[in-house]
Amino acid sequence: MSLLSPAISSLARMRLWRIDGWKKNPVEAQREVLQDLVTSAQYTEFGRKYNFHELFNIRSFKQAVPVHEYNDLKPYIERIMAGEQNILWNTPVFWFAKSSGTTSDKSKFIPISEESLEDCHFKAAKDVLTMYYQFNPDSALLTGKGLVLGGSHNINPMNNDAQYGDLSAVLLQNTPFWGHWLRTPDLSIALMDEWESKIEKLAESTIHENVTSISGVPTWTLVLFRRILEITGKSTMSEVWPSLELYMHGGVSFTPYKEQFRKLIGKDIHYLEMYNASEGFFAAQERPGDDGMLLFTDHGIFMEFMPVSEYGKKHPQTVGLQDVELGKNYAPVITTNGGLWRYIVGDTVRFTSLSPFRIKVSGRLKHYMNAFGEEVIVDNTDKAIADACAKTGAIVNDYTAAPVYFSDNANGAHEWLIEFEKDPSSLD
Template sequence: MSIKSIAAKIFARKIYNQTRVWSNKPVETQLKVFKILIEKAKATEFGKDHHFDTIKTITDFQKNVPIRDYEDLKSYIEKVKLGKENILWKGKPIYFAKTSGTTSGAKYIPLTRESMPSHINAARNAILHYINETGNADFVDGKMIFLQGSPILTEKHGINFGRLSGIVAHFVPKYLQKNRMPSWETNCIEDWESKVDAIVDETIKEDMSVISGIPSWVQMYFERLQQKSGGKKIGDIFKNFNLFIYGGVNYEPYRAKFENMIGRKVDSIELFPASEGFFAYQDSQKEKGMLLLLNSGIFYEFIKADEFFEENPKSHTVGEVEIDVNYVLIISTNAGLWRYNIGDTVKFTTLFPHRVIVSGRIKHYISAFGEHVIANEVENAMKEATAGTKIVINEFTVAPQINPSKGLPYHEWLIEFENEPENILSFAEAIDDSMRKQNIYYDDLITGNVLQKVVITKVSKNGFQEYMKSQGKLGGQNKLPRLSNNRDIADNLK
């Protein structure tokens, strides 16, 4: 055992003990965060516009500040982008993280001196919790790869602009610099396919112990490694690779394919990061869900997803939430986002400590007929339908077919198979059965002959990668929506 791994175990125990203190006092911890946020933002333009000096309670805050998305906050953000100070938070941010996904194009999310450390510490602490629970720290001596965006930044008005993953690359601790891959030069390659090829060349002969990234793009990296190695299993190329760290999308639809490519099971750690904040990480290999980070400068509110579009939906704090209810996540942060709807929905798996799973996106759903289908349901259906079979899925998405050429409307599942089912109709039936068990609205529509059962359309090999490339969203932090309420993706794929 190396000195580095011994030190990692000692540090891991310290962080674990610190986490227990605040996670066992969720309401008290969140109230403390709330008061600090309000106090520090009183003198900002946003604070003055919303009378922060009169806010004494969370109820006051909710009355004074409406829920917003990016478009609603954009007028303030535009002032900050011009270098103006004390707009959303004291001073001005040190970074703007550029993301995509709004009706008006790119989003620019501020990162401040107060908020930036949370992004770094959360990723570190997720690994330390793993070390503390499992006792496995040998991987710290191997090479670690983080598939991420380019770290090249641009500067305007004293603020640096870039992708979040590229910004984070500037904060890799010194003790990891020798272990970290790829090289800085390779990381700066903008074209994703060229970048992956360069990463393969750099890493194929290294002792990789930890691999991290969004599963769909790690899969592409693995495929290129196998091509380069003449079809070897990833576990044979990297004999000490035993930890996969991921975020952004659910790993379960990819797990069977990954285990086949690797040649064995490896431990995994799930993260819940976003440009708007680092919200949760998997703190235990034994418990379902990720630990919600209640002490990291973010005040959370939760609105039941099925009430969200009502005129005045009730907002719940962390002390009022229930297990297995689908909530829209609302945040207020020390980067100056106030009652901000990030678009994600979560469900609590445990309370005390509070753990969550990401159940989907409030804008990514299917309800063409009132069925209210969410990502968590379609992912569970796919998991159940493939369990115990040799079926392997590369990627899939779901869309409604409202006007079929014949017969009743249906949900179309567009699937790229690695190993196809022997009977596609039986496979569709298994998916449909799972969906009906999970979603009573969908079941009613099938029973009432409003919808016909699931229809599967096979997507050609690399079809999803080609689609993402055509949209300018190949690689990096880009994610394919698991389902849509329209046919924009489905029709492009077909």
């Protein structure tokens, strides 16, 4: 870390020592996290209801507290949004991450406490940066700025003290002052809620910045790239930002977009996948090219893993880290320092390594096709699209698929609707 000051280098070494501790002892780290969560919340309304003061181990916790989906916790969350406190968590909660509600028909409002900001989201982000420098000691990342494509936030009409917005907007609004020195654009632009105007402002305000990293969902990042190239007349983004070295992505699979990024950037850069949702920061790649993301086990979240076949049962069974299996699809069930208790996130993951624990997001619990017993998940369709593109030279913007059921005159099938950036060499 030759570009960092001795003080920062010392802090980084201390952080690496801590990372190494929970990485080598993940099960013990998880036990301690759960005990801290239960102890902290024992005098909340939820903690009193489930006798948290009597829960001394993982087994008793799982026996006492049922598995929840959002609608189960929604009455508690609505009361917190209306101004009540000490309901699900013991410290005041004024921020809520508005999730798109991809497994239900309405948006979800996930409580974000001070602890979930500091000890989960920001702590994990610092760990990602530290690990990146560990494996890229000559990086010039901090000599420039990080471009963050965030969302917007609004005042909650139920309570003037409570605010909600996209997770990225909540994080931007609460970023420590020193963090704003390292990022672009200005907060007034970053938090705009009308995306067409926002892209225009983003392009105009960042063209002349020394951007070394970008984080955001691939779709809007590509829109920004194309607009900047239109404005500048340049052929590639590496001509606009020659020091660009890292793109951090999450939220959706990057597989369908990687070829477009390679083409538009015009040079090789590092790509890091992160599993960061409204509910918490769960995992990230330690270094580019890793098969899976390192599971964060000391960041205020206790994790259980529910076999997908258990979903929908009255009393679904879950397993801890010590009992997970490679290659099997699980739905994470989380307990957090924001007040979510045995909460089904809605994603599915599979483990690619058990030492250390690494995962890949394989899809969503309700985003799959199983009309004929085929059990096709998003991970399968992403790989199929990538393979087809490699063989035909196509570039795909987006796609969807659905089953076509058996009829008197036709066999069952899957029907695909694909939007191409570049058409395949042949459709035969």
